[in-house]
Amino acid sequence: MRLDVWNFCQVAFEPARGMQRGRAPVDTCVVHRELRGERHPVGWLRRRRLAAALARRAVELFRRLYVLGFPIRQLTLVDDYGASDDASMAADNSSAFNFRVVAGTDVLSQHALGRAIDLNPVENPWRKPDRIDPPAGAAFADRRDIRPGMIVRPGPIVGVLDELGWEWGGDWRHARDDHHVVWSRPL
Ligand SMILES: [Zn+2]
DSSP, rough: OOOHHHHHHHTTOHHHHHHHHHHOGGGGGHHHHHHTTTSSSHHHHHHHHHHHHHHHHHHHHHHHHHHHHHHOOBBBOOGGGTTOHHHHHHOOOOBBBOOOOOOTTTOOHHHHHHEEEOOOTSOOEEEEEEEEEEEGGGGGGGGTTTOEEEEEEESSHHHHHHHHEEEGGOOSSSSTTTTTTEEOOOO
């Protein structure tokens, strides 16, 4: 399913969608039920309001990226990849909500909380000294060789993220997550 940016932002943070097809690990079932509102309907309504507030911020972010001429290779729901983050990243798909844990851990991802966006994962791979994800991102491991679609600091994209209040995974020290953009402030 292809979406324009506005529709993408409306649904990309909607917990109900990704969760329908997302594979929730057993040990996160309680959170899963809470997110669906089975235990806490008030929490569910609040979460929907948060999702709407975040969607507005995301639309503004995409508008600013468009003004800068930042190319986004592909923008579809992770649902189109069976909720597989690996498959979505390998296809260089930019995505947002996905009910999943952080790779290699049992900790819920910020994507599962509807707070994170991944932009051009091939041009901006997750990196540690001994590993790159997705593998095709190896072509973009040299962050000094700046090409379209890459996010680097200093640079205009990070300037917009800073201005609008988004946190950038490329600033992290434990692993560089250059495609990861997260709203970690109150909404
Ligand atoms: Zn991410």
